[in-house]
Structure formats: structure tokens, C-alpha cells
Amino acid sequence: MAEIDHIVIGALTLEDGARYLEETLGVKPVKGGTHPGVGTHNMLLGLGAACYIEIIAPDPGQPEPGHARPFDLDDPSLRNMLEAEPRLIAYVASTPALEPMVARLGPSHTGQIRAMARGDLTWRMAFPPQRQDMDNLIPPLIQWDGERAAKRIKDSGWRLVSLDAEHPDTQALHAALNARGLTEAVKIRHSPQSRLIAHLRHKDGREVTLTSA
Template identity: 65%
Template sequence: MAEIDHIVIGARTLAEGAAYIEAHLGVKPGPGGTHEGVGTHNLLLGLGRNSYLEVIAPDPAQPEPPHPRPFDLDSPSVRTMLDAEPRLLAWVARTPVLDAVVTRLGAHHAGEIRAMKRGKLSWRMAMPPQNQDMSNLIPALIQWDDGKGAAPRLADSGVRLVALEAEHPEVDAVRLALAGRGLDEAIRLRRSPHARLVARFTRADGTEAVLASA
């Protein structure tokens, strides 16, 4: 069993990411922290007790990391896209049985498990290799060491994630990959000529907002 943990907005800088979220969702994300050794830092926005939004950007205070930054932040095409404006990049699903899922799928599909931490939070995470992530429609999997994670610790912004949608020309392959991770019901799928991730929200004032990867 797995479920949506958070969605990921990529940005060149955290300042640009914060301005983008405030413009689209009507509220600024709050402080997150530094991912030491990963080369990134973040801001966070609580979406209720069960999910949140992460704005992630390269951290200029850190040296170049030994591994590529997560969510394709080092990809030339993603960098070019983020030069224009921040963008929805990916989503992350939490599971209490990360080892079992990765063992069953194999690291070549699910990615290798890496231990990470930020402040008092610690977790283990497996990101699917780039050739297996179906344009970031297949989520990274996370298991929080405390069993709760970041969402319950965040102030409630009043913004809610209403639906997460994926569009892809090989929608049956996306569906199969999600089912293998216990995510059959987590995301709406549609066939489309182009891959795209779409997140639908209600703002605190009840109006609707949409963020998309393309």
C-alpha cells in the first residue's frame, strides 16, 4: 500500500519558487531546509495532515554533489525549462514497506534506496532511474523513519490537493508501473500524445488552481 506524500516544484532558486507558488496558490511556502550532500534545499507548504508541496532548487552554498541532483534538476532540458519559470516536476509516494517493494520490482525499476535527512527528519528514498520514470510520472518512493514524515509537522496553508493526473501516450505502461507500487487509485490517468503531470488544487478561498509539468 502506498499513497501520495508530496508533490515537487522545481525552481532555479527558492526565491523564484516561492513567488511562483504565491502567485498560483495564494500563499507563500515556509522554510524547509538543506539536503546535505545532495546539493539541494527546499521550501514546504502544508496541504493538510497527509500531504504537502515541496519547492526544491540547487543549493549554491553546497559543492557539486557526487550524484546527480534529484528530480532531474541537473538535466539540461529541465534547467532550460526552469530558466523560464518554476514548474511541477514530479511526485513522491510514501510506503511503509519500501524494502519489500524495491526487492520485488528490482533496483533497475524502482531505483536504489538511499538514506537522507534534513534537520530532525530522516527517511529512505528510492528514485526510479530516468529511463524507468516515464517522464517523472512514476514517483519516487519514500519511507519516513518516524512513520509520519513532514506533512503533520507543517502549518496548514488551507490549500488542498484535489487530484493528481498523468497523461502519457503509453498510458497502460504507466498504469502497470503504478499498480506494481500499490498506487492504482492514487492518480488519474489519460492517454495523450505527450507526457504531462497535472496537479489540481483548491486555494484557501475556495477557488481552483492548476499546476502542470508542461
């Protein structure tokens, strides 16, 4: 039903995020683009033909949006954490049937569908309403209308090996991910605090773990 499309690194500026990834993985991300009306822009790092890393930050070239930026980027507690260092904050799952899934789960759980585009890339996304995403452990859903972005991004040699989600209420988290067809894609563990963990491996054998906390 769904699979991991990309993981998201939050940063106060794209320069901070690019420097963090280069220091952590030894590879420079490439330019992405802006998200008009959303108040953000991004850079990208390829993880093969089916996955990538997105660095996302507030876009100083856009006016303040009339709504909160995605992935809790406007949340004061997250901004304080990002002042110390950019970090993994979320992931996005792709589905070939976005409208049926939103209709089945209801927009109160999945959010409204928003159409987006950059050049000849077009896609639609549904972001779970804030405070209903279990600290970004329930991902936004994306459906690419043609070729996926990952196929166009230069391969860094890194791969996403596994993604772990830790939360106090594993039963609720399991139910939410199962409803989206993601129980095989994300390993769920009980923890007093919420945390997302991405395990990456390079083709040369190097391994890196990225965490949200």
C-alpha cells in the same frame, strides 16, 4: 501499498519557486532545509496533515554532486523551462514497506534506498533510475521512520484534489503505478506528450491547476 506524499515544484532558485507559489496560491512557503550530498535544498507548503508541496532547487552552498540531481534538475531541457517559470515537475509516494517493495520490484526499477535526515525527522527514499521514470510520472518512494513531515508544516488551506498523469504509453504507466499501489491515487490519460497535472482547491473555494508542461 502507497499514497501520494507530496508534489514537487522545480525552480532554478528557491527565491524563484517561493515567488511563483505566492503568486499562484497566495501563500508563502516556509523554510525547509538542505539535502547534503544531493546538491539541492527546499521550501515547503502544507496541504493538510498528509500532503505538502516541496519547492526544490540546486543548492549553491553545496559542491556539485558526483551524480545527477533528482527530478532531472540538471537536464538542459528542464533547466530551460525553469528559466521561464518554476513548475510542477514530479511527485513522491509514501509506503509503509519500502524495503519489501524495492525487493519485489528490483532496484533497477525503483533505485537504491538512501537514508536521509533533518533534525529529528528521518526517512528513506528510493529514486527510479533516470530515463526509467517515464518523465517523472513514476514517483520516487519514501518511507518516514516516524512522524511524517506534512504534520509539521503549517496548513495553507489548500488541498490536493487529484493528480493526473498523461503519457503516450498508458499501458506501461498503468503497470508501473499498479505495481506500486497507486492506480487509485493517480488518474492516467493518453496523450502524445508526457504531463503531470495537479488540481488544488482552497477551503474558500478557489481552484488552481499546476502542470509540468
